[in-house]
Amino acid sequence: MSGGTLATPFTELVGVRYPLVQTGMGWVAGPRLVSATANAGALGVLASATMTVEQLRAAVREVKSRTDAPFGVNLRADAGDAAERVDIVIGEGVRVASFALAPSRELIARLKDAGVVVVPSVGARRHAEKVAAWGADAVIVQGGEGGGHTGSVATTVLLPQVVDAVDVPVVAAGGFHDGRGLVAALAYGAAGIAMGTRFLLTSDSTVPDAVKARYLAAAVTDVTVTTKVDGLPHRMLRTELVDALERSGRVSALLFALRHAAAFRRTSGMSWGQLIRDGLAMRHGKDLTWSQVLLAANTPMLLKASMVEGRTDLSVMASGQVAGLIGDLPSCAELVGRVMAEARATLEALGDLPRVAPVPREARTHPVLRAD
Incomplete structure (x- = not known):
């Protein structure tokens, strides 16, 4: 440097x-x-x-x-x-x-x-x-x-x-x-x-700002990995939506996915066939339910709900674990x-640390740090 x-x-x-x-x-x-x-x-x-x-x-x-x-x-x-x-x-x-x-x-x-x-x-x-x-x-x-x-x-x-x-x-x-x-x-x-x-x-x-505040308030343990959104491991903040999806059965998950898929279809102009094809393309060889296929295709709308619309309840907030340190x-x-x-x-x-002399091979079972 x-x-x-x-x-x-x-x-x-x-x-x-x-x-x-x-x-x-x-x-x-x-x-x-x-x-x-x-x-x-x-x-x-x-x-x-x-x-x-x-x-x-x-x-x-x-x-x-x-x-x-x-x-x-x-x-x-x-x-x-x-x-x-x-x-x-x-x-x-x-x-x-x-x-x-x-x-x-x-x-x-x-x-x-x-x-x-x-x-x-x-x-x-x-x-x-x-x-x-x-x-x-x-x-x-x-x-x-x-x-x-x-x-x-x-x-x-x-x-x-x-x-x-x-x-x-x-x-x-x-x-x-x-x-x-x-x-x-x-x-x-x-x-x-x-x-x-x-x-x-x-x-x-x-x-x-409301979404940023949610991130800033998060601890490291508030960041979780779930497969319930689209069938793939997805690291995000734990929210009401994530909790609801993890508790949901197949029928309620499918209804939720259909509602969000309909919203994404209206916004994107995509047909139902295109949505399903996109969802299937994102499977990466996974055995997904139909709700996960639809959610995979319209996960962008779940992200938009938080990142654009400021929803902190019914949205996805992708996050690294590092959010808990910021x-x-x-x-x-x-x-x-x-x-x-x-x-x-x-x-x-690091440059101010004392240099460490190499330890002879025969002494490596009893490592000792020695300064020059």
Whole structure:
């Protein structure tokens, strides 16, 4: 770290000052948050899954009007209109394309040929190996502490696995909120960290105040993982809705899913057939009930109820466990500055530690730390 920057293979790849990523959270990562993050020197990522194609185009242009810094767009590789969205990313000169699901080899090649940096998010070593072999420029690896759809392996176990398995920059996600975490990730071999919940809880986030207050009031134990929403492990705040779904039987769950699916269909203009096809596409080989298939397709509406409409009762609030450690709402500039100052102080403190002499092999059954 020198001056006001911290250069890593990831910052050099995407052209940002700091190895920090604001993740592409649906209904949250809009132009205001993304541009504020980019202007602060980190990589902001625009969430496109909850936008129409034309809304995405307008959002990209709004970000460009607010900042000259690099930013990214998060895409759904399995979306029916993925090709149109890729056209926008390429045509508008977006620097980074990120993906929640693995993009195809052909999609990666098309983006890279156009000069776009491809950064898929993964939750397992084998997924990282696959996308790296297909040409991905970097990967974001999320451990089980992360919000939204998540796995069961902790970041501290998954991250070194992935770092050892691939030759591209690895960005760590899941459980990060400060400079100490950044230094820890770098020590594991990562080239940066990605944060969702921490950027959601900033003054630049457009999430309603009542919802932010619910996050700020949460303890670590108020963040749970449930499969009742869409059949997949989903980390979120424990709310009245989550409690109701976990208590519900199949009939009541189906009625609930039908009501929300009808609302999503009206908003999105999708047919019932399209809804069901989308829900089935999200099954990932799981044996889901019909209520879970419908909820999988219209989970965006459950998120919208909280992140846009401010509902804290009948909504989904995806959250990392780290929500229980966050107690304020800084601006993105304040947050990034704080994280980097903490990282700098942590590195300096580590530099002040006495050096430890290597222990001879024959003495390693009785380890002793010895200062030079």
